[in-house]
Amino acid sequence: MSIEALLAAAKTDRPNHAYLLLGPLDEARALAKRLAMTLECEAAAEERPCGACAACLRVGNETHPDVHLLLPERDALKLEQVRDWRRDTRYYHYQGRWQVFLLERAGTMTEQSANSMLKLLEEPPAGTVFVLYDETADRLLPTVLSRCQIYRLVGETVPEADLEGAAALLNELPELQRADLLLRTAELDKDRLRRLLLGMQLLCRDLTAAAWAPELPGLSTIPLPGLPPRAALALLPEIEQGLELLQRNIINRLLCDTLLLRFRRIVTAQD
Numbered sequence: 001m002s003i004e005a006l007l008a009a010a011k012t013d014r015p016n017h018a019y020l021l022l023g024p025l026d027e028a029r030a031l032a033k034r035l036a037m038t039l040e041c042e043a044a045a046e047e048r049p050c051g052a053c054a055a056c057l058r059v060g061n062e063t064h065p066d067v068h069l070l071l072p073e074r075d076a077l078k079l080e081q082v083r084d085w086r087r088d089t090r091y092y093h094y095q096g097r098w099q100v101f102l103l104e105r106a107g108t109m110t111e112q113s114a115n116s117m118l119k120l121l122e123e124p125p126a127g128t129v130f131v132l133y134d135e136t137a138d139r140l141l142p143t144v145l146s147r148c149q150i151y152r153l154v155g156e157t158v159p160e161a162d163l164e165g166a167a168a169l170l171n172e173l174p175e176l177q178r179a180d181l182l183l184r185t186a187e188l189d190k191d192r193l194r195r196l197l198l199g200m201q202l203l204c205r206d207l208t209a210a211a212w213a214p215e216l217p218g219l220s221t222i223p224l225p226g227l228p229p230r231a232a233l234a235l236l237p238e239i240e241q242g243l244e245l246l247q248r249n250i251i252n253r254l255l256c257d258t259l260l261l262r263f264r265r266i267v268t269a270q271d
């Protein structure tokens with residue numbers, strides 16, 4: 001999903017009730033602000049966010065009365081903070097189109113605050129939009145994740161060793177026998193599988209970009225695997241789905257095998 005696709009719904013009168021943005025904190029924060037601007041902007045729908053109207057400017061300098069930002073205090077988002085927020089959601093908004101609640105480093109929610117948050121996400125008050133953001137989804141409850149539209153910023157860094165592992169797997173994928181694949185997945189814990197998928201995602205994006213949009217700078221720091229660009233493109237939604245399963249903590253050994261076998265089928269079908 002592109003940033004444009006993410007913002008598209010926010011321009012309309014039917015945005016999602018909850019978003020989760022994942023990536024480097026600075027970028028995620030900037031995107032959350034842009035999302036809030038898009039929601040509050042007073043310009044015509046297709047021009048949102050215009051960046052120039054009173055609403056955009058107020059979101060920009062953090063003075064918009066309907067955009068609420070919740071920051072962790074001493075490394076935790078505490079129950080009282082979420083409670084105060086829940087009280088806020090009951091008041092009718094001041095001037096904006098939506099009441100927007102931004103939750104920075106959402107993963108620092110204590111168990112109590114996450115449960116309180118969950119109640120809000122399960123029955124979102126009319127006219128409210130929640131935007132959670134953090135570097136990873138590792139510390140978020142699966143029940144919270146399942147309520148959010150998840151957007152991952154590409155900037156999430158992948159260590160070079162994992163990129164190399166991902167490139168090797170992509171290169172070998174068409175030739176690997178089922179038994180070899182099963183052996184491979186036996187070595188993967190959740191964390192390694194995630195880094196492997198992120199590496200594959202980055203390489204497939206670069207491969208696709210190199211073929212169809214060569215003016216875009218590549219992100220990977222290693223030589224690209226010899227996969228046909230068409231196969232790389234076909235793999236991207238599958239990789240995305242794998243990452244989503246991982247985030248919701250519903251991936252296990254069997255799913256992992258199925259995932260890699262599907263990857264292989266897609267790659268060989270595109271040869």
Ligand SMILES: [Zn+2]
Nearest residue numbers: 041050053056
């Ligand atoms: Zn505007």
